[in-house]
Amino acid sequence: MSATRLKRGVLGLALAFLATGTALAETEIAFYHYQTGGSYQVFRSILDEFEAANPDITVRDIFAQSEQITAEVQAALAAGRPVDIATVIGKNIVFFLNNTGAVDMVEASEGDTAWLDGYLPNFLDLGRVGDAVYAIPHAYGTPMLYYNKDIFTQAGLDPEAPPRTWAEFLAAGKTIAETTGLAGGAHLHAAMGDYGTMVMVNNAGATYLNAQGTKAEFDTPEGIAALQNWQDMATSGMMPIAGDSDWSAAFNAGQMGMYITSSAGLRGSVAAAEGKFELGVTNYPLFEDQPRRVSNSGAALMLYAPEGERREASMALLRFISQKEVANRWSRESGYMPLIQDPLSDPAMAAYVAEFPYVRPVIEQMADTIPTNVWPAKGTLEAQTEIRAMLDELWAGRRTAAEIVPETVARVNAALAVNN
Structure with a gap:
């Protein structure tokens, strides 16, 4: 084999390796939360389903007790540790808006905001500033x-x-x-x-x-x-x-x-x-x-991922969990309120309410929900x-x-x- 042919062969193998490496490269996103017990199990299973559908994305969930989640997220942001999606207690959203680099999800959607339309408008109001949306509901109770x-x-x-x-x-x-x-x-x-x-x-x-x-x-x-x-x-x-x-x-x-x-x-x-x-x-x-x-009680999700692959991956995850079937499953198995409009149009949710009628007054009260008052900085x-x-x-x-x-x-x- 000539030296030229050998060099070409080595180069071909290197390019093939790089191509394979690129295809297998994963984007990891950090998701801060306070879910425990059964709520954590369904939370993690939804993340696992997302990873299975998106094999190039890994979601690292980072736990902190609900009483400490605010301080943990603040500390991570201040230290420059990766924070892509954060669970933020509702009454602290204004503080986070004023003191952290939260990302407008409307802007991050790049014109495709249909995924936000599924949420009840009064649930989005807590994170809305003008036309921008900085927080989406996640773990709401009534x-x-x-x-x-x-x-x-x-x-x-x-x-x-x-x-x-x-x-x-x-x-x-x-x-x-x-x-x-x-x-x-x-x-x-x-x-x-x-x-x-x-x-x-x-x-x-x-x-x-x-x-x-x-x-x-x-x-x-x-x-x-x-x-x-x-x-x-x-x-x-x-x-x-x-x-x-x-x-x-x-x-x-x-x-x-x-x-x-x-x-x-x-x-x-x-x-x-x-x-x-x-x-x-x-x-x-x-x-x-x-x-x-x-x-409402509970917490919303805020986006912090920087521009690039981590933001794209984080937006893909937020869109995934906002789907009616996924959001309703989260509600059924965690006990939190349904967050999507007309939850009973989902056959699985309708069957669940028929089998578990305790939840019916919770769904009825969704329309009476007003945003949690938020404290200043x-x-x-x-x-x-x-x-x-x-x-x-x-x-x-x-x-x-x-x-x-x-x-x-x-x-x-x-x-x-x-x-x-």
């Missing part, structure tokens, strides 16, 4: 009224007629406490008491925070009445002074008549009730003259600390909500004034 039908019967209440209004909720709770000696009911507060307070005052027709998140506005008659209602629950003896984990444990053990908490806990509550008591699930209570307005921790202290004082019952709430709002707004 507050539901869970109740123990056996305790209702024991207390002489109709187990097929759960409370529709706050007045009925309070009356039923008092009856349960007085006739059975068990806890009547409770309403989740969540973390610093922020989420529970927001849901209650918004549902009463008040405004928790202004649109910019820089001013609390729930010191109105409607907001004060809502929080007086929460005080009445504590001082009447129907609600034990405790926290979410204790209330949840008491309800799931059959020792509490009613508990208002996220739909994300539905499967857990059904499993806990099995063999102990008959569970009922219904919509969030109404204030007499107000339409239902409930803020500065003063948030101080403001939330004031709200937590307000709840403690309300439940102590030494002063009325009319006295406590305006003072709290003034202190919250002093903490937030640095943003103005």
Whole structure:
């Protein structure tokens, strides 16, 4: 063989190797999340299905507890570690928009935004700024009224007629406490008491925070009445002074008549009730003259992948999980709310609801969902600390909500004034 032919042969092998290497090269994207247990299993299985359909993309899921996910994502971004898709707690989206390099998904879609049209518009509003969309819904819950039908019967209440209004909720709770000696009911507060307070005052027709998140506005008659209602629950003896984990444990053990908490806990509550008591699930209570307005709990997804292969791969994944069949599967198996319009048009979802009717009121309440109020970049921790202290004082019952709430709002707004 001549030297020329040998060189050509070596070059051909090298080019073939490079071509094969290019074909097999993988783009890895980093996806930060807080899913655990059964939710993680379905989350990972959806990622595995995406990888199987896209063999040139690998999704590395990076876990952090829900309480730490905000700090973990911030630290990774600040350190320059890869963050392509991040789970962001809803109320922190404005902070992330103002302090990180989040990518507009409309712009990243390069004109093909049809995949966003499947989401309910009110779910997209949380991440919308003008025509841009910086966050899409992912792990959203809605507050539901869970109740123990056996305790209702024991207390002489109709187990097929759960409370529709706050007045009925309070009356039923008092009856349960007085006739059975068990806890009547409770309403989740969540973390610093922020989420529970927001849901209650918004549902009463008040405004928790202004649109910019820089001013609390729930010191109105409607907001004060809502929080007086929460005080009445504590001082009447129907609600034990405790926290979410204790209330949840008491309800799931059959020792509490009613508990208002996220739909994300539905499967857990059904499993806990099995063999102990008959569970009922219904919509969030109404204030007499107000339409239902409930803020979602949970988190959205934000895009951080830099331009190039990682962004293209990340967009492919976001499009994949936004498909109705995939999004509905995520909802069915994780317990989070359906996020796509008209979920029951999916035969698998319709069959699921027929077999698991507990979820029907969750789907009905989707239309009543309003975006979670979001806090600004500065003063948030101080403001939330004031709200937590307000709840403690309300439940102590030494002063009325009319006295406590305006003072709290003034202190919250002093903490937030640095943003103005």
